[in-house]
Amino acid sequence: MLRYALLRLLGAIPTLLLVIALAFLMVHAAPGGPFDDERVLPPEIEANIAAAYQLDQPLPQQFLHYLSGLLRGDLGPSYRYRDRTVSELIGSAFPLSLQLGAMAMLLATVVGVSAGTYAALHKDSLLDRIVMTFAMTGISIPVFVIAPVLVLLLAVQLQWLPAGWTGSTGIRRYILPVVSLALPQIAYIARLTRASMIEVLESDFVRTARSQGLGTAAVVRLHALKPAMLPVLSYMGPAIAAILTGSVVVEEVFGIPGLGQHFVRGALNRDYTLVLGIVIFYATLVLLLNLLVDLLYGAIDPRIRRR
Amino acid sequence: MNVAGSKTVRVSAWLLGGIVLLAFVGPWLSPHDYLQTDFEQILQPPALANAHVFGTDDLGRDLFVRTMHGVQITVLVAVVASIVSLVIGVLYGAVAGLAGGRIDAVMMRFVDTLYALPFIFFVILLMVVFERNFLLIFVAIGAVNWLDMARIVRGQTLSLREREFVQAAQLTGVSFGKIITRHIAPNLLGIVIVYVTLTIPQAILVESFLSFLGLGIQEPQTSLGALVDGGVNQMEGAAWMLLIPAAMLALILLCFNFLGDAFRDLFDARQSR
Numbered sequence: 001m002l003r004y005a006l007l008r009l010l011g012a013i014p015t016l017l018l019v020i021a022l023a024f025l026m027v028h029a030a031p032g033g034p035f036d037d038e039r040v041l042p043p044e045i046e047a048n049i050a051a052a053y054q055l056d057q058p059l060p061q062q063f064l065h066y067l068s069g070l071l072r073g074d075l076g077p078s079y080r081y082r083d084r085t086v087s088e089l090i091g092s093a094f095p096l097s098l099q100l101g102a103m104a105m106l107l108a109t110v111v112g113v114s115a116g117t118y119a120a121l122h123k124d125s126l127l128d129r130i131v132m133t134f135a136m137t138g139i140s141i142p143v144f145v146i147a148p149v150l151v152l153l154l155a156v157q158l159q160w161l162p163a164g165w166t167g168s169t170g171i172r173r174y175i176l177p178v179v180s181l182a183l184p185q186i187a188y189i190a191r192l193t194r195a196s197m198i199e200v201l202e203s204d205f206v207r208t209a210r211s212q213g214l215g216t217a218a219v220v221r222l223h224a225l226k227p228a229m230l231p232v233l234s235y236m237g238p239a240i241a242a243i244l245t246g247s248v249v250v251e252e253v254f255g256i257p258g259l260g261q262h263f264v265r266g267a268l269n270r271d272y273t274l275v276l277g278i279v280i281f282y283a284t285l286v287l288l289l290n291l292l293v294d295l296l297y298g299a300i301d302p303r304i305r306r307r
Numbered sequence: 308m309n310v311a312g313s314k315t316v317r318v319s320a321w322l323l324g325g326i327v328l329l330a331f332v333g334p335w336l337s338p339h340d341y342l343q344t345d346f347e348q349i350l351q352p353p354a355l356a357n358a359h360v361f362g363t364d365d366l367g368r369d370l371f372v373r374t375m376h377g378v379q380i381t382v383l384v385a386v387v388a389s390i391v392s393l394v395i396g397v398l399y400g401a402v403a404g405l406a407g408g409r410i411d412a413v414m415m416r417f418v419d420t421l422y423a424l425p426f427i428f429f430v431i432l433l434m435v436v437f438e439r440n441f442l443l444i445f446v447a448i449g450a451v452n453w454l455d456m457a458r459i460v461r462g463q464t465l466s467l468r469e470r471e472f473v474q475a476a477q478l479t480g481v482s483f484g485k486i487i488t489r490h491i492a493p494n495l496l497g498i499v500i501v502y503v504t505l506t507i508p509q510a511i512l513v514e515s516f517l518s519f520l521g522l523g524i525q526e527p528q529t530s531l532g533a534l535v536d537g538g539v540n541q542m543e544g545a546a547w548m549l550l551i552p553a554a555m556l557a558l559i560l561l562c563f564n565f566l567g568d569a570f571r572d573l574f575d576a577r578q579s580r
Contacts, residue, residue: 136561
């Protein structure tokens with residue numbers, strides 16, 4: 001198992017290099033330089049700026065320089081926040097995003113699996129149909145529609161919850177962002193759970209367990225839940241990517257000073273190094289979490305472990 | 308297994324057709340123009356008087372015409388982006404499937420690698436680096452969505468490769484490129500067309516996501532994502548500015564997803580047979 005994990009980790013390195021090279025090239029293929037302003041600077045000053053950011057060197061050398069910086073956790077200086085480095089910006093903003101993302105993921109898994117299991121056990125009942133219609137709606141409606149509509153309803157109209165991040169403190173300000181982030185994932189997970197649970201409930205070992213007089217709750221808990229969770233587990237990779245994407249929107253809507261907000265601001269301000277650094281950071285995060293999901297999958301499913 | 312027979316499919320198809328028709332005909336019926344500002348009529352709620360059926364925005368522009376214009380742009384971007392992804396995906400998948408062996412293995416490994424990436428962030432990187440124009444949006448979204456298409460096409464090509472007419476062509480020395488254009492591509496048409504209806508909602512999602520963040524369609528042009536963004540800023544006094552474009556976007560995506568679900572069921576049934 002450890003050997004397998006190490007091999008997978010090594011296998012991720014070429015992918016990561018490819019990602020870094022791709023992102024780096026995209027940024028450096030840009031027409032014009034990052035400091036092209038309306039204000040014309042004297043050529044000596046321009047040369048000094050270019051030298052300070054290594055822009056005067058040939059591209060392969062710039063790339064090697066960037067890579068060696070990366071290895072030391074240095075993503076270079078931000079082009080817009082002149083006194084801060086990209087690593088500092090990511091380090092200060094990420095914990096909050098991580099907190100929100102982890103809470104959303106937990107909520108999505110618990111609610112999604114429960115709703116899906118319930119729907120599978122009461123297949124074709126009225127409640128099953130209601131749950132599945134909700135799930136279809138949840139899948140179709142993007143986060144940037146869900147979040148503002150929830151704010152309009154629960155914060156502006158009913159005034160139950162705060163509309164923004166900065167105006168309040170405590171757990172209440174987490175509710176709307178986390179629910180907005182989690183809703184589409186709840187929908188996906190509920191659908192996946194329902195489909196695989198229905199299949200598992202029809203399998204022979206479940207029939208055997210039932211015929212031995214085990215109640216429904218015990219059958220689900222002891223026999224059906226684990227195999228039914230496998231498709232849900234393999235969805236965790238895409239779910240993580242979706243929550244990252246959603247966090248960009250949610251942080252923008254609620255004014256949360258997380259990594260997503262830095263990313264959008266950086267993109268609108270054309271802060272090349274910041275955007276490049278965050279893209280590489282996100283890609284690494286997603287690759288590592290995908291790896292973790294794969295390993296978990298092997299740990300839970302003995303059929304894969306044996307291979 | 309009759310897709311057209313299902314009620315949800317019929318309702319979704321009619322609704323989509325109706326929305327698209329309204330989007331292109333509606334602006335002709337309205338006396339207003341999507342660019343025309345009217346500072347006497349700022350933030351008017353929906354009313355039949357003045358022919359502002361969806362109300363007006365913070366610059367006094369008619370929201371009905373703007374919403375319809377947004378639907379036009381959103382649908383246009385989605386269709387063109389889907390065609391871009393179709394061309395890339397079909398070419399890539401057909402080449403991998405027909406070449407087979409090590410080339411196929413390497414090409415598909417590359418696709419697997421790209422699958423794991425949060426692609427939307429690369430699209431944003433593209434939008435940052437280059438000028439935000441229409442063409443780039445098409446290409447960027449198409450470049451995101453070709454992976455599924457490549458996988459499907461490769462699978463189909465693998466089975467086509469074993470068929471007599473392809474083997475006959477190979478034996479008589481027809482070139483690789485010609486086999487793809489003459490013999491493989493035409494036989495992929497059915498599945499590819501169905502698959503495009505599945506990629507359109509994904510393209511809509513990416514486009515409106517970018518426009519919502521202010522990185523996609525730029526003023527004075529508009530799209531549903533940009534309209535939702537505008538609505539967010541005015542939601543406290545003018546809820547209609549948020550709710551109308553949001554509902555329109557949700558409705559379009561819901562219809563596409565119902566259609567896509569039905570198509571997927573159909574294909575699963577075919578493949579298991």
